Amino acid sequence: MSSSPTMNDVARVAGVALKTVSRYVNGETNINPQMAERIRDAITSLGYRRNLAAASIRPGRTSRVIGLVIGDLSNPYYSTIARAVESVVDAHGFLLTTASSDENGDRHDRLVDRLMEQRVDALIIVPPKNVARTWDQVPPPVPPLVLIDRPAPGVRADVVLADNAGGAFAATQELLAQGSERVAFVGDALTIYTMSERHRGYLSALEHAGAVHADALVHTRAHSLEDAAAIVTTLLENGSADAIFAANNRAAIGAVLAFRTLGRRVPLIGFDDFEAAPLVTPAVSVVSQDVALMGRTAAELALSRIDGDSSEPTVHTLDTRLILRGSELRA
Amino acid sequence: MSSSPTMNDVARVAGVALKTVSRYVNGETNINPQMAERIRDAITSLGYRRNLAAASIRPGRTSRVIGLVIGDLSNPYYSTIARAVESVVDAHGFLLTTASSDENGDRHDRLVDRLMEQRVDALIIVPPKNVARTWDQVPPPVPPLVLIDRPAPGVRADVVLADNAGGAFAATQELLAQGSERVAFVGDALTIYTMSERHRGYLSALEHAGAVHADALVHTRAHSLEDAAAIVTTLLENGSADAIFAANNRAAIGAVLAFRTLGRRVPLIGFDDFEAAPLVTPAVSVVSQDVALMGRTAAELALSRIDGDSSEPTVHTLDTRLILRGSELRA
Numbered sequence: 280m281s282s283s284p285t286m287n288d289v290a291r292v293a294g295v296a297l298k299t300v301s302r303y304v305n306g307e308t309n310i311n312p313q314m315a316e317r318i319r320d321a322i323t324s325l326g327y328r329r330n331l332a333a334a335s336i337r338p339g340r341t342s343r344v345i346g347l348v349i350g351d352l353s354n355p356y357y358s359t360i361a362r363a364v365e366s367v368v369d370a371h372g373f374l375l376t377t378a379s380s381d382e383n384g385d386r387h388d389r390l391v392d393r394l395m396e397q398r399v400d401a402l403i404i405v406p407p408k409n410v411a412r413t414w415d416q417v418p419p420p421v422p423p424l425v426l427i428d429r430p431a432p433g434v435r436a437d438v439v440l441a442d443n444a445g446g447a448f449a450a451t452q453e454l455l456a457q458g459s460e461r462v463a464f465v466g467d468a469l470t471i472y473t474m475s476e477r478h479r480g481y482l483s484a485l486e487h488a489g490a491v492h493a494d495a496l497v498h499t500r501a502h503s504l505e506d507a508a509a510i511v512t513t514l515l516e517n518g519s520a521d522a523i524f525a526a527n528n529r530a531a532i533g534a535v536l537a538f539r540t541l542g543r544r545v546p547l548i549g550f551d552d553f554e555a556a557p558l559v560t561p562a563v564s565v566v567s568q569d570v571a572l573m574g575r576t577a578a579e580l581a582l583s584r585i586d587g588d589s590s591e592p593t594v595h596t597l598d599t600r601l602i603l604r605g606s607e608l609r610a
Numbered sequence: 611m612s613s614s615p616t617m618n619d620v621a622r623v624a625g626v627a628l629k630t631v632s633r634y635v636n637g638e639t640n641i642n643p644q645m646a647e648r649i650r651d652a653i654t655s656l657g658y659r660r661n662l663a664a665a666s667i668r669p670g671r672t673s674r675v676i677g678l679v680i681g682d683l684s685n686p687y688y689s690t691i692a693r694a695v696e697s698v699v700d701a702h703g704f705l706l707t708t709a710s711s712d713e714n715g716d717r718h719d720r721l722v723d724r725l726m727e728q729r730v731d732a733l734i735i736v737p738p739k740n741v742a743r744t745w746d747q748v749p750p751p752v753p754p755l756v757l758i759d760r761p762a763p764g765v766r767a768d769v770v771l772a773d774n775a776g777g778a779f780a781a782t783q784e785l786l787a788q789g790s791e792r793v794a795f796v797g798d799a800l801t802i803y804t805m806s807e808r809h810r811g812y813l814s815a816l817e818h819a820g821a822v823h824a825d826a827l828v829h830t831r832a833h834s835l836e837d838a839a840a841i842v843t844t845l846l847e848n849g850s851a852d853a854i855f856a857a858n859n860r861a862a863i864g865a866v867l868a869f870r871t872l873g874r875r876v877p878l879i880g881f882d883d884f885e886a887a888p889l890v891t892p893a894v895s896v897v898s899q900d901v902a903l904m905g906r907t908a909a910e911l912a913l914s915r916i917d918g919d920s921s922e923p924t925v926h927t928l929d930t931r932l933i934l935r936g937s938e939l940r941a
Contacts, residue, residue: 326749344707344728352708353693353902355686355885362684365710374724376675376707377683379696392653393705397675418657535889554686555886558866571684 284325293321345581346394347377348387349405356528356551356570357405360427363574364403371582373400384411395422401581406431408471423584425577429472430594437580438594439573443473443550446566446599447480448487450548451524453564453607455488457546459522463496463514465507465534466526466550474499477526477550495519501526507533508540515541525549535559547606562604572597615656624652676912677725677753678708679718680736687859687882687901688736691758694905695734702913704731715742726753732912737762739802754915756908760803761925768911769925770904774804774881777897777930778811779818781879782855784895784938786819788877790853794827794845796838796865797857797881805830808857808881826850832857838864839871846872856880866890878937893935903928 286304290297295314303310303318310318321327345368349357357379365375376394380387387407394402401423414421414434424436454462462485469475478497485492496519501507507530514520515537522545525531531549538544549556549565556563576595617635621628626645634641634649641649652658676699680688688710696706707725711718718738725733732754745752745765755767785793793816800806809828816823827850832838838861845851846868853876856862862880869875880887880896887894907926 323743323747323749342728351693352683352696353686353690355684355689358686358689358692359684361689361708362682362710365683365708369709372724374707374709374728376705377692377696378700378705379693390705393703397673397705412654416654418654532889539891553885555889558863558886559889560870560891 284327286327288325289318289321289327292325293317342398342400343372344374344376344397344399345401345403346397346399347375347403348380348390348394349377350382350407351379352377355554359570360574363571364578367575367578368582380407382408384409388412391417400585401425403427403577403581405429423581425580427573427577435592437584437592439577439580440594440596441568441573442596442599443476444480444483446550446568446601447477447524447526448484449599449601450550450566451481451484452488453601453603454522454524454546454548455484455490457607457609459546461491461496461520462522462524463498463520464524464526465498465501465510465530467502468499474526481524501530501533504529504533504536508537511537512541515543515545520545522546527551528553531563531565535563544610546609552602557604561606561608564601564603564605564607567600567602569597615658617658619656620649620652620658623656624648673729673731674703675705675707675728675730676732676734677728677730678706678734679711679721679725680708681713681738682710683708686885690901691736691905694902695909698906698909699913711738713739715740719743722748731916732756734758734908734912736760754912756911758904758908766923768915768923770908770911771925771927772899772904773927773930774807775811775814777881777899777932778808778855778857779815780930780932781881781897782812782815783819784932784934785853785855785877785879786815786821788853788938788940790877792822792827792851793853793855794829794851795855795857796829796832796841796861798832799830805857812855832861832864835860835864835867839868842868843872846874846876851876853877858882859884862887862894862896866894875941877940883933888935892937892939895932895934895936895938898931898933900928
């Protein structure tokens with residue numbers, strides 16, 4: 280036997296067909312467990328190891344790695360996406376390389392280039408808030424591309440979005456139904472796609488109900504918990520708002536902090552669920568996105584493109600869900 | 611110019627030294643910004659792209675990828691580690707491939723094999739709770755290896771741990787100092803390294819103070835929030851405990867839920883900080899690990915080994931910090 284054992288050696292020692300060994304090492308899971316154990320033992324005793332870095336440069340072979348570029352891996356929104364993508368692609372024998380853009384366009388572009396250098400089989404991308412290069416400026420070949428959470432300019436790619444406008448409409452409508460008349464929007468800059476969509480849904484609900492909409496009620500500078508808490512404190516102190524639609528997590532947590540400091544509150548609904556939401560008093564009602572489903576959908580689209588699907592790119596808009604826990608009620 | 615532009619072509623078009631282009635494409639950040647911009651423009655106009663998959667199979671060249679195997683990427687503890695590792699290795703031009711073992715030994719071993727097939731330059735590993743193969747059974751060559759959070763049998767590797775026993779000692783001591791006499795331990799199985807260490811610190815504080823330690827106060831089956839809530843409910847209802855040391859997040863959140871349902875509480879300190887801890891009433895006091903520092907330390911150790919450091923493996927035990935927010939006090 281040569282010093283570098285081959286897949287054929289593994290098949291011989293395990294007493295199974297070469298094709299079965301190939302399926303095993305490619306991570307397929309529907310293999311007879313006894314065969315899988317024999318293959319595993321043969322691999323261990325022979326010290327067999329594939330060299331996928333070498334395989335990926337042969338024509339028609341791939342690295343069996345998918346690249347994921349997100350905003351920040353330590354943000355639960357993105358780590359939930361990453362885990363969901365991983366769970367789908369792992370079942371097909373792919374590894375996942377994750378990279379955080381910090382919403383910085385130049386950094387995002389550098390990471391995309393690095394991943395393409397690594398010959399990833401597909402890219403799943405959350406476009407950065409601050410776009411630098413557009414996709415039509417990226418030198419080909421570009422691997423199959425799926426976008427999550429936000430569209431991007433100049434690109435032919437499958438896109439997976441949440442129904443941001445629909446979710447914001449439902450939240451605002453609920454606050455109005457509870458008797459609120461001056462619902463404030465507390466969120467981030469409207470140059471961010473998801474914020475702009477949530478603002479659109481908020482306005483649409485106000486118009487639908489014939490309710491007050493005033494510029495003084497729309498606050499788009501809640502970049503941190505502290506910003507949001509300060510905005511909500513002012514809104515309560517000057518009495519300009521009688522309910523808060525918090526257009527992201529940070530804004531909702533900031534509102535809770537402001538309520539606690541002031542010792543009083545107004546009805547509140549947030550956008551995006553968060554760990555603390557059910558634990559605070561009153562528990563925070565939210566518009567919930569199925570973030571894991573977004574990740575799984577994106578992964579399935581990427582795998583389908585890797586398998587050769589060349590049909591027109593699609594846009595998948597996933598429903599949101601209004602979870603009422605108490606904070607939407609009057610104190 | 612050939613149809614496949616080289617790094618030399620980039621250097622010529624950008625009007626900089628080949629070495630500077632090399633540093634740029636290797637991700638080094640201390641490059642004159644104007645030079646970096648010229649290189650970037652040259653890369654874009656030429657459509658230059660490295661093939662790192664090919665580079666990694668040439669002798670002495672590497673994939674410039676680090677592999678990270680953790681329990682579950684969607685768990686904030688692990689995603690914080692992953693982001694911290696990423697931030698360090700990215701500054702040195704490395705990508706990070708992350709994989710979740712779900713604490714399953716067989717799965718962990720398969721992921722380690724896949725990452726080694728991909729020729730990662732180093733492996734950073736959180737050993738699974740249920741170990742299958744030991745490291746001395748892994749066929750060489752094994753890349754440099756750093757362990758986080760828990761040691762593993764049969765391995766020569768740098769290890770980065772939190773001072774679990776010291777943190778548990780401090781928490782238990784604080785509860786006793788507040789006048790509690792029967793401090794319960796609510797956590798997971800003591801077969802888990804971190805649990806066993808925290809239990810050791812808890813016992814040590816009880817002994818140090820000459821306080822009651824009874825088997826009836828030690829509960830190691832809080833595998834879920836619901837389990838923990840049920841255990842704490844029983845402890846309060848039968849009056850056997852007058853304070854709770856919750857040995858992980860789940861146990862602390864479960865205790866908060868039990869307190870809310872019962873409408874009464876006892877002093878509580880948890881282990882590991884969590885997003886909701888400062889937001890609930892009373893805010894939950896915790897032993898805090900510097901999880902990001904653990905990730906950064908592991909990444910620096912891995913890079914140092916990649917750079918050829920062949921000194922004896924080291925164990926780094928990082929301090930924990932007691933954060934008192936109110937829940938440690940009597941109601």
